[in-house]
Amino acid sequence: MAIPTDPLLVAASEAGEDVPPGVEELEVGGRGRLVLRRFLRRRLAVVGLVVLVVLFAFAFVGPFLSPWDHTSKDFAAFLEPPSSRHWFGTTQIGQDVYAQTLRGLQKSLVIGLLTAFVSTGIAAVVGACAGYFGGWPDRVLMWVVDLLLVLPAFLVIAVLSPTFRGRSWLLFVVLLAGFSWMITARVVRGLALGLREREFVQAARFMGVPSMVIVFRHLLPNMASILIIDATLNVGGAILAETGLSYFGFGVQPPDVSLGTLIANGTRSALTFPWLFLFSGGLLVLTVLAVSFVGDGLRDALDPNAAAARAR
Amino acid sequence: MTAGAGATAREPTTTDAAGPVLQVADLAVSFSTERGLLRAVRGMSYEVRSGEVLGIVGESGCGKSVSALAVMGLLPTSARVSGSVRFRDRELLGLDDPQLSAIRGKGISMVFQDPLSAFTPVYTVGAQIAEAVRVHTETSRDQAARRAAELLDLVGIPDATRRARAFPHEFSGGMRQRAMIAMAIANDPEVIIADEPTTALDVTIQAQVLDVLRTAQQATGAAIVMITHDLGVMAGVADRLIVMYAGRPAEVGSVDQVFHAPRMPYTLGLLGSLPRLDAAAGQPLTPVEGAPPSLVALPPGCPFAPRCPLQVGVCVEVEPGLDPTSASDHLAACHRSDEIEAGALGPADVFPVPPPVEPPIAAIPREERPVVLEVRELVKSFPLTRGALLRRRVGTIHALDGVSFDLREGETLALVGESGSGKTTTVNEILALAAPMAGSVVVLGRETSTLETSTRKETRRDLGMVFQDPSASLDPRMPVGDILAEGLRAHGVAKGQRRRRVGELLGLVGLDAGHVSRYPHEFSGGQQQRIAIARALALDPKVIVLDEPVSALDVSIRAGVVNLLQRLKAELGLAYLFVGHDLSLVRHVADRVAVMHLGRIVEIGAVERVFGDAAHPYTRALLSAVPLPDPRRERVRRRIVLEGELPSPLDPPSGCRFRTRCPLFVAVEPERRQRCVDEDPMGRPQGEDHLAACHHAELRNRG
Ligand code: SF4
Numbered sequence A: 001m002a003i004p005t006d007p008l009l010v011a012a013s014e015a016g017e018d019v020p021p022g023v024e025e026l027e028v029g030g031r032g033r034l035v036l037r038r039f040l041r042r043r044l045a046v047v048g049l050v051v052l053v054v055l056f057a058f059a060f061v062g063p064f065l066s067p068w069d070h071t072s073k074d075f076a077a078f079l080e081p082p083s084s085r086h087w088f089g090t091t092q093i094g095q096d097v098y099a100q101t102l103r104g105l106q107k108s109l110v111i112g113l114l115t116a117f118v119s120t121g122i123a124a125v126v127g128a129c130a131g132y133f134g135g136w137p138d139r140v141l142m143w144v145v146d147l148l149l150v151l152p153a154f155l156v157i158a159v160l161s162p163t164f165r166g167r168s169w170l171l172f173v174v175l176l177a178g179f180s181w182m183i184t185a186r187v188v189r190g191l192a193l194g195l196r197e198r199e200f201v202q203a204a205r206f207m208g209v210p211s212m213v214i215v216f217r218h219l220l221p222n223m224a225s226i227l228i229i230d231a232t233l234n235v236g237g238a239i240l241a242e243t244g245l246s247y248f249g250f251g252v253q254p255p256d257v258s259l260g261t262l263i264a265n266g267t268r269s270a271l272t273f274p275w276l277f278l279f280s281g282g283l284l285v286l287t288v289l290a291v292s293f294v295g296d297g298l299r300d301a302l303d304p305n306a307a308a309a310r311a312r
Numbered sequence B: 001m002t003a004g005a006g007a008t009a010r011e012p013t014t015t016d017a018a019g020p021v022l023q024v025a026d027l028a029v030s031f032s033t034e035r036g037l038l039r040a041v042r043g044m045s046y047e048v049r050s051g052e053v054l055g056i057v058g059e060s061g062c063g064k065s066v067s068a069l070a071v072m073g074l075l076p077t078s079a080r081v082s083g084s085v086r087f088r089d090r091e092l093l094g095l096d097d098p099q100l101s102a103i104r105g106k107g108i109s110m111v112f113q114d115p116l117s118a119f120t121p122v123y124t125v126g127a128q129i130a131e132a133v134r135v136h137t138e139t140s141r142d143q144a145a146r147r148a149a150e151l152l153d154l155v156g157i158p159d160a161t162r163r164a165r166a167f168p169h170e171f172s173g174g175m176r177q178r179a180m181i182a183m184a185i186a187n188d189p190e191v192i193i194a195d196e197p198t199t200a201l202d203v204t205i206q207a208q209v210l211d212v213l214r215t216a217q218q219a220t221g222a223a224i225v226m227i228t229h230d231l232g233v234m235a236g237v238a239d240r241l242i243v244m245y246a247g248r249p250a251e252v253g254s255v256d257q258v259f260h261a262p263r264m265p266y267t268l269g270l271l272g273s274l275p276r277l278d279a280a281a282g283q284p285l286t287p288v289e290g291a292p293p294s295l296v297a298l299p300p301g302c303p304f305a306p307r308c309p310l311q312v313g314v315c316v317e318v319e320p321g322l323d324p325t326s327a328s329d330h331l332a333a334c335h336r337s338d339e340i341e342a343g344a345l346g347p348a349d350v351f352p353v354p355p356p357v358e359p360p361i362a363a364i365p366r367e368e369r370p371v372v373l374e375v376r377e378l379v380k381s382f383p384l385t386r387g388a389l390l391r392r393r394v395g396t397i398h399a400l401d402g403v404s405f406d407l408r409e410g411e412t413l414a415l416v417g418e419s420g421s422g423k424t425t426t427v428n429e430i431l432a433l434a435a436p437m438a439g440s441v442v443v444l445g446r447e448t449s450t451l452e453t454s455t456r457k458e459t460r461r462d463l464g465m466v467f468q469d470p471s472a473s474l475d476p477r478m479p480v481g482d483i484l485a486e487g488l489r490a491h492g493v494a495k496g497q498r499r500r501r502v503g504e505l506l507g508l509v510g511l512d513a514g515h516v517s518r519y520p521h522e523f524s525g526g527q528q529q530r531i532a533i534a535r536a537l538a539l540d541p542k543v544i545v546l547d548e549p550v551s552a553l554d555v556s557i558r559a560g561v562v563n564l565l566q567r568l569k570a571e572l573g574l575a576y577l578f579v580g581h582d583l584s585l586v587r588h589v590a591d592r593v594a595v596m597h598l599g600r601i602v603e604i605g606a607v608e609r610v611f612g613d614a615a616h617p618y619t620r621a622l623l624s625a626v627p628l629p630d631p632r633r634e635r636v637r638r639r640i641v642l643e644g645e646l647p648s649p650l651d652p653p654s655g656c657r658f659r660t661r662c663p664l665f666v667a668v669e670p671e672r673r674q675r676c677v678d679e680d681p682m683g684r685p686q687g688e689d690h691l692a693a694c695h696h697a698e699l700r701n702r703g
C-alpha cells in the first residue's frame, strides 16, 4: 500500500518553484527503465534472451570458424558422422552439415523474426484503427481481412513464387506476413472497441490528443501482452510456414538453405543418420523456446498489473 | 408498500425473551497471499435478535463483507476461519456444505449488492423464487408459483403475477433488488444478511428498497444484518451499529450512541467527513488523511494510529481493546475514548479543519461575472433500431430535450438527477465540442457548431474533465508523469516546460513530485483521483467538468478530495460543472443546482433556494429521499416516496413528463390535473435565480 502523503496542506505556491528531483528522468528513462528492471527479475526470460543472443551470434559468427561454407562439397566424405574435420558430419553429397545448419539458422531466424514482427505490426495497426475509428474505415479494413482469410494462402504463395524466383528473400517475408495477420487483427479490433470506450481514452480525446496518437499511445500499449504473445507464437509459426513452403520448393531456394529445408531433407534418414536432422531440429526447438521465454518475460515487464510483476 | 407519504418512525420490535438468533464471537478470517498472511477480519463479535437491525459500516477492504460471507460459509476454501458463529444453538463454523445449505435460505438468507448476478439469466424471476421455496419446503409447483407472486407483490412489484414471468434482464435495477429481497424472504428466514443492498441505486430507489426491506422484516420478524459503506443510510435503518476499521470493530453501540456520542476518532472522522443536507454550504469537511493500512503487515498498536490526530505514544505500541465506555453497551477500541467522552469532542475538535476558502471572485455579484459556458435548448436523441440484418428504426430516445443553463466564472453548477435523466449525455455533448442536433453550446464565447479544427483544439484547453472512477480514467500503462504531460504535449508545450508543469501540478494536488515515474496502480484511490484532477488542470482550463468525482472513493477519503476541489476553485478561479447524484455533497459544493428529469431541467437555481425551498415536486421527492446522518431527525422525518421508476424516454408521458410519478398531481384538484396532462410546463420563476417547470409549484406543500 502506498504511503499516504500529506494531501491537503501543501501550499500550492511552494511546489512550483523549481523542478523537483525525479522529474528529470521522466520522459527519457522512466518507463523503459522500469520495464527493464521488471524484465531482469524474470530468470527464465533472461536465460531465453541470452540463448537467443548466443544463437544469433553463433549463426552469424559460426561460419567463419570452419573452412567449409554451405555450398562447398567435400568429395572425400559422403555421409560421414561428426568428426574433427566436419563437426556436424556431412550429407549424401559431401556438404558440411555444420556450415549448412548455421546458414539455415541464419535464414530461419531472420525470416521468422521479421515475419512475426511485420505480421503483428500490421495486425496491431489495422485492428486498432478499425476498432478505434469505426464507421467506414472499419468496414473497409474488415472487408480486406475477410477477403484475405478466404484466399488459400499456401496456394497463392506457391503460385506467386515463380515470379519472385531469384529475387530477394525479403519478398518471401512480406508474402508470409501478408497472409498471417488477419486473425490477430480481428482480436485486436475487438480489444480496441472495448478500449475506445474506456475513460482514459476519452480523457485523451477531450484533451485534444490526435486520434492516431491515441491509437499508438493508449490503445496499443494496453494490448501489449496480447501483441507480444502473438508475435512470439508467430515466430514459431513463421518458421514452420517457411519450412513447409521450402519443403515443396516454394520458399528458400537451393543452393540457399534454411532450417526448414534442412529438416525436410533430414527427416527421411533421422534414425539412420541422425546428424542430418538432430542439429537443425534441436536448434529450431531451442530458438522457439527461447523466443517464448522472452515473450513471457516481456509481457510481465510491460504489464504492471500482472501478478508476478507485482510480487517483488 | 405504503402509498405516497409515510412516516419513517420505527419502533424497535426487539423481543429480548427469545435471545439472540445469530451470535458471532471472536470471528477471524485470514487468507495467505504472496506477500504474507492477509488478516481480513479479527476479533469480530456481535449478536442480533429477532426484529433487530444490526448495521456494519466500514470502508472497502475493512472486512465487513468477508465477515458476512464467513457467517454464510461462502468463503473460498483458501480462507482460514476461526472463532464461533452460532445460529440459534447450532455452531455453523465447521459444518460441511450440505449441512450449511439446509440453513442458508431457510435460516439465514442473503441479499447481495448486485442482484443481476444473483439471478440466473435463463430462468424467469418467478421460477427462480419458486425454486427457492421448493428447495426448503414440500410444495407443489403451482403453490410455489403462487407464493412467488405473493412475495413479489409484498416487495411492491406491481402486477406481480405477470411480472413473475419476466426474465431478470427485463427488470430495472430497483425491481431486481426487490425481487432479490423477495427471494431472500421466501422461506421466512430468521436472519437476513444484506450486503450493500442499495449501493448501486438512485436515492429515490434506495429509499424504496429500504422501505421494502423494512416491510420484509415486519412480515417475517427476521433479524437483519445490514452491511454498507454509507453511514448516512444507517441512521434511519439500524438499531445497533458496528463501525469496522482494518478488519476489526472500532466502535459498537446503538445508532444514537454512535452518531451522537462517538468515542473513537475514526468514527468521528467518518461523521465529520459526511456532507450533510441540513448543513450550511461552504464549510470544509473534516478530512481523515491517509489511507487504511495494508491488512498484510499490520503494525502493532492501533491500526488507525497513522491517521489519528489524537495518537499518543501508547497507541503505536499497544493495540487498544474493544472496551466498554461509560455506557456498558457502547464499546470503543481507543486508548483515549475516556478523554473524548470527558471533553465531549466532536469531529471538528479532533481533526484539523482547513479554513473555509472564499474565492476572491465571489465578491463580484454573479450577473457581472463573465459566462464561461452557455448551453441553450440542447437536444439529443438516439435512434432505437431493431433487427440484426436489416436495421429498422423503431423509435427515438429523447435523451435531451431542450436543456439550457449557463455557468459563470468562479461558480459551481451541479447537475443532479437519477440515472437516465440525461446528466451524462449533457456532459458528453458539451465535451464533444461538435455541433449539437439542435440548440447551442457556447464555451467562453465560442459557439461549438462554428468551430474550425484548430479553434476546437484551442477550446479544449479551456475545458478540463475529471471522471468518476480514477482507476479507469488513468491509463494503467503510463507513468504518472506522462499522464500529466499528455495534454501539454498535445498542445505543443516544450519539453522543459512540460517537466516543470508536471512538478507544479503534483504539488498543486498535494502529491509528492518524486512520484512521476510511478504507475497509477501504485497509488491509493484518493491519490489516483488527485492525479486525475491534476491532469484536468494541466492546460489551465477555465471550466472543469466533474463527473461524480468522489463517488468511487471511500468515505473517509472523499472529504479530502472535495476540500481540494474547493481550494483549487478558489485559488485558480475555476468554474465547475459538477455532475452528481449525492445531493448532500451537491449541497456542500455547489453554488447553483439544476435538477434533471427525463432529459429536461425541471428546476434550476441557487443552491439555497432549490434545497431550502424546492418548488418542483420531483426535487422535493429527491431531497426527502436523502438519508440524514442523524438518527433522531431521521426518525421524525416525513418521506415522500415516489411511486415507480423513471418512465421510458422512448415514450415520455404527454404534458408534464413527471406526472406519472408526481405526488402533487395526485394531490391537486382534477381540473388542475388536466393542465398537467395537456400542457408541457415551462420553467417559471420562483423567486430570485430560481426556475421550476411545474404548473402548480405554488401548491407544492400539498404534495
Ligand atoms: S488508540 Fe490512539 S491512535 Fe488509536 S484511535 Fe485511539 S487515540 Fe487514535
Ligand code: SF4
Pocket: B616, B617, B618, B656, B657, B658, B659, B662, B663, B664, B665, B676, B681, B693, B694, B695, B696, B697
Ligand atoms: S406540472 Fe403537474 S404533474 Fe408536473 S410536476 Fe407539476 S404538478 Fe406534477
